[in-house]
Amino acid sequence: MNELPKVYDPSAVEEPLYRFWEENGFFHAEPDETKKPFTIVIPPPNVTGQLHMGHAFDETLQDILIRFKRMQGYSALWMPGTDHAGIATQIKVEESLRVNEKLTRYDLGREKFLERVWDWKNQYGSRIISQLKKLGSSCDWERERFTMDEGCSKAVREVFVNLYEKGLIYKGSRIINWCPHCTTALSDAEVEYENQAGKLWYIKYDIKGSDEYVVVATTRPETFMGDTGVAVNPDDERYQHLIGKTCILPIIGREIPIFADSYVDPAFGTGCVKTTPCHDPNDFEMGLRHNLEQILVFNGDATVNENGGKYCGMDRYECRKAVLADLEAEGRLLKIEDHGHNVGTCYRCGTTVEPMTSAQWFVKMAPLAKPAMDVVHNGRVKFVPDRFSKTYLRWMENVHDWCISRQLWWGHRIPAFYCADCGEMTVSKEDVTVCPKCGGTHIHQEEDVLDTWFSSALWPFSTLGWPEKTRELDYFYPTSVLVTGYDIIFFWVARMIFSGLEHMGQEPFKTVYIHGLVRDAQGRKMSKSLGNGIDPLEVIEQYGADALRFTLVTGNSPGNDMRFSTEKVESSRNFANKIWNASRFIQMNLTISHAELPEKLALEDKWIVSKYNGLVKAVTENIDKYELGLAVQKLYDFIWDNFCDWYIEIVKPRLQDKTDKEANENTQRVLCYVLSGTMQLLHPFMPFITETIWQALPHEGKSVMVSKWPEYREELCFKAEEEQVERMMETIRAIRNRRAEMNVPPSKKANVLLFTPHRSAYEAGALFFGKLSYASEVEFLDAAPANAESMVSIVTPGAQVYMPLGELIDFEKERARLEKEKAKVESDIAFVMKKLDNPSFVGKAPEKVVAAEQEKAAKYRELLEKIEESLNALK
Ligand SMILES: [Zn+2]
Ligand SMILES: [Zn+2]
Structure with a gap:
């Protein structure tokens, strides 16, 4: 166990932790018949792209799901990779050619130009990957793919030729958008x-x-x-x-x-x-x-x-x-x-x-669209939220043939070969050098390349090795869930569905989890031209990846856009600090090395354990239903309020009392059990800080990310004790509020008399109850006290509270303070009345101004009344 440093510094822990996970192979998934598979394929980012907030959001959601399932014992594969992004990449390289060398792609010619694009890809292609790692993404990097790598290119040819041979790809003069x-x-x-x-x-x-x-x-x-x-x-x-x-x-x-x-x-x-x-x-x-x-x-x-x-x-x-x-x-x-x-x-x-009309290649959509609609109709593919299934179906019903040829050079060149001697066209998986019709060798391949989405449509199975029959394909396909934005349902989701059905005979995923866009604090789309984009990498550098991730999920509900602001990130960072400080306090008081729950639980222990147990159930259910925003809110409330603000305060006396060794160790054990479990629950959302803290507490195993996800335990549900402690908390809150209203500092203790039907519970918790209600002593009454008029009395649902007034305040000082306050308010009243009694002010001033003065006067009078009441009470 390493001692936690005083201050949490994300930049000091994130990189070493990520390396530790990766080097231990925790991201890697293998077909494993003893486990159930859980698979997500990443929406491949553009190979020459840069991480923006939209990616950060998308990847965070996927990483949460994959880390959750991995901890639940699935063989969880998050398949990563990049897209060659035909037009986007080609334009970038052309632009750099134009600016730096004053050349066009035609000056270089196809072959030389493509060499340049590959150079560009090799130079910048790993940038987006290293950025994804900074976010904490637990992808199986050993399996990283690229839409133009050998395997994916083979899949593209296979699909093209299959569809062509079935008559589902044709070349035709058609009107297209140009x-x-x-x-x-x-x-x-x-x-x-x-x-x-x-x-x-x-x-x-x-x-x-x-x-x-x-x-x-x-x-x-x-x-x-x-x-x-x-x-x-x-x-x-x-x-x-x-x-x-x-x-x-x-x-x-x-x-x-x-x-x-x-x-x-x-x-x-x-x-x-x-x-x-x-x-x-x-x-x-x-x-x-x-x-x-x-x-x-x-x-x-x-x-x-x-x-x-x-x-x-x-x-x-x-x-x-x-x-x-x-x-x-x-x-x-x-x-x-x-x-x-x-x-x-x-x-x-x-x-x-x-x-314009031109000769283009098309995919005939009607026969492919039909089964792709059926699987959504019959629920084999579910959209979350469901409203997007309508969007999908509406589009599929009206779908036109898909124009797949692009007049670009960067991409999968269409495998159609023309014979210059006899005019024969051959579509083939292998390059054609001899015309099968006339034996001529003047063969020329089609100039056009395929639409980028043609290869990404195959992503769920091409990345698993198709057309080869691999173990991976057999085990991980169909994938479990696809996470993506609503803006690419047509470009990508629809095409993956019909491609999966056509070539694999099975839908590519069971669930499509649709998320919204990340907007700025005012709700505007982040864009270059508005200059309102926030760079996720800068946020990570300044606040840490956990704070960014936490911000992106907080308040999130499927399908809806979210607003992003630096204030929100700051509050996430504060949350991380809160967890850190609490954990550090606990760690400094530890003498134990095992963290299982003790046999004997005190009333307040049962409360926190039961609360925690409920949290396990709720968070698990929320994540299973993709309600990540709700899950994270519950974690936040539990940690901040129940655990830090209450439980730690409640058990401080026990923790610091070293004389009763058993009570002291039991306290440590409950603290560790709950904190350690909470770190597991929070791990998918904030992987770095949770790992650091989990490692610093008594634990078994190498890493929180491969620890077993906590499970709800019926025997740890203590409803009655939860209620009892919460009644006491309510009483404590009421006492504190009243003392605050009376300006009584916490250092001033007072006797607290309780009249309650729940005496045994209040007695069981007397140690913390007395401390947290600033009591010099807690006494139980059998009836309301006789001298109740000299007491401050508070009614709460659990108990009636009485505190001797004289113990709370110094009569002489308080009287003097109130007299002074009274004089001040009286002079304020006189000042306002002077105005209001002046007919020329009342006559000439605008109505609004007069009304405001009258309101002031009324407020002062009310205040004066209260002061006089208080003074009377002191007599
Ligand atoms: Zn254009
Ligand atoms: Zn020929």
């Missing part, structure tokens, strides 16, 4: 919608071979060069006669058909819709239904391409201006209206997304 800034396709989930003010332009298109014309209303005149039709509603009377006719595209002069489609809303605009299949998802669908031509008018960077005629080369916004000016000049712009509409923007860079 970010002109990131120059890549985006999945639906990567597009954020915002309402923007815009305009509705009314443009006149002539009908071929007649004087008639139609007017189309559009928010996007810059795409008109790609129009290949004009649509009207089949039931719209106004346009019946035009269906089947042709109109002429202004400026360009191309002829386009007028057709009917019930998608068109006759009430919107003029009821005539210009149809641009390549640049609008709804137009695209209409185009397919009516076999319209597809004309793409933009390049990847959203400049106009050669199909745009005279506008070729212009940026899309420049083009809009030019088009409108030309239409205006030709007299074709009939009307302009203000019009707010939903615009899609890129979730990464905020650029307005351009819908």
Whole structure:
């Protein structure tokens, strides 16, 4: 047992303790048939990322669960790793190239560029891992994975080829969301919608071979060069006669058909819709239904391409201006209206997304979504809180095919191989060098890589060794719980569910524990642009990892956002100090080396033991139900109030009395039993301080983190004694309050007379009762005292208390003090009344001011009355 230093210094203990745990292999989990498995896979942070408060929150929750289950005797595996984060990482490296060497990725070429990204990964990839360690995360680092390591890459190919062969992956020209800034396709989930003010332009298109014309209303005149039709509603009377006719595209002069489609809303605009299949998802669908031509008018960077005629080369916004000016000049712009509409923007860079048709790879979602909804419907996968299952189901019901190709270089390159000689495409797990059709060797692999989420969707089984049949996969899969924020339910959770079902035939996890975001003290999202982010590493440095962790769980309930402030961290730090000081006090008084409970428990011992026993039950249940905020609140209250403020004070006389050896040792044993057990219960939340204290108390085993989780023991439940002690505490509190009201210092003792039906209990606790109620002596009465009028009397539910007034105060001094106070209040009253008796003040001053003065006068009078009462009592 090491002696605890005077002050708790987290920075001195955290690193050595973490090393001690890691070197002893406590984080490592193996398949073990004698134990039940408990598995969590970490949401892999971006390999080049930095720990932010969101991670700290997410990891803390996972670490609490894993440490809890490990102590409960499970083979608890927390599988760690990082994500290659395609676009995020590529952009970082491109940016550094641009700034430092004035080069683009194209200057280097694919191969050289990828070498640079790997260098970057090797240089910065371990940063986030070492930051996770600072937090105390008990991941099994021996099993650390990376989404682009050999095994995960193999899993990706296996899945791609399997899905392709089942017809669930296809390559197609589809309309997709395109970010002109990131120059890549985006999945639906990567597009954020915002309402923007815009305009509705009314443009006149002539009908071929007649004087008639139609007017189309559009928010996007810059795409008109790609129009290949004009649509009207089949039931719209106004346009019946035009269906089947042709109109002429202004400026360009191309002829386009007028057709009917019930998608068109006759009430919107003029009821005539210009149809641009390549640049609008709804137009695209209409185009397919009516076999319209597809004309793409933009390049990847959203400049106009050669199909745009005279506008070729212009940026899309420049083009809009030019088009409108030309239409205006030709007299074709009939009307302009203000019009707010939903615009899609890129979730990464905020650029307005351009819908475009292009050749992309897709996962066919309908057949995969069905079973993924079933497992949530039938409860095989549960969301905590349950409301998120609705969010999930709603999204899955409306899911579109998943665009998985990205026009990036950093990522899993799509395993499709094209033969330059015969045009054959081969999708294969192995690299193809010879065309299986013609034997040609001019083979070129698909340029695109896969969406980052394609590999993270496989994370729960790829990290356990799939597609190999490993012991780990067999034992740890399906995993137990997934902990993540509500913001990635679609990106990640949904995709893991359908992938697990499809490739493993089993859901990837039983429970999805959803948490909210960490916001600043005012409730705002932490962001770079607001500059309101708090760096978790700085918090750890200043206050310790335990204080940060404790702050993040306090007040937490599943699914809800939390507010973070330095004040909260300070109060967590104060809590750590409180535990430290109490533990140190106990340790300094220890002479024993074993901490089992004594046979004979005093009344107050039974109280704390029973309270503790109840705490064990409550905390265990709360954690099992993911109510971590409730668990931690109960621990806090028990430690601060029951244990430190009461029990330690209660037993101090016994602890310091060395004459009765048995009583003294029993006290030590109860203190150690309860404190040691409480440190176990608190360990998942505050791993470092609890380990330090646990080690400093009598203990068995190497570490609190592999000690056995405390269990509720029926024989330690003492309800009657709990009530008795709490009645006495209530009496003590009442006595102290009354003494405080009377300004009696604790040093002034007084006789305490008790009239109570619970005499035996008060007698059993007389030693501490007398001390804590500042009694010179405690006496029991059989009836109310005869001279009650010269006593201070207090009524509490357990007992009636009487204290001789003369013992509490010095009559002469008190009288003098009260007389002085009386004089002061009287002069205050006179001062206020002078004002209120002055008609010019009352007449001229605002009503509010007069009322305030009247209120003052009333308060003083009340005070005066009380002083006079007290004076009378002294006579
Ligand atoms: Zn973008
Ligand atoms: Zn070929």
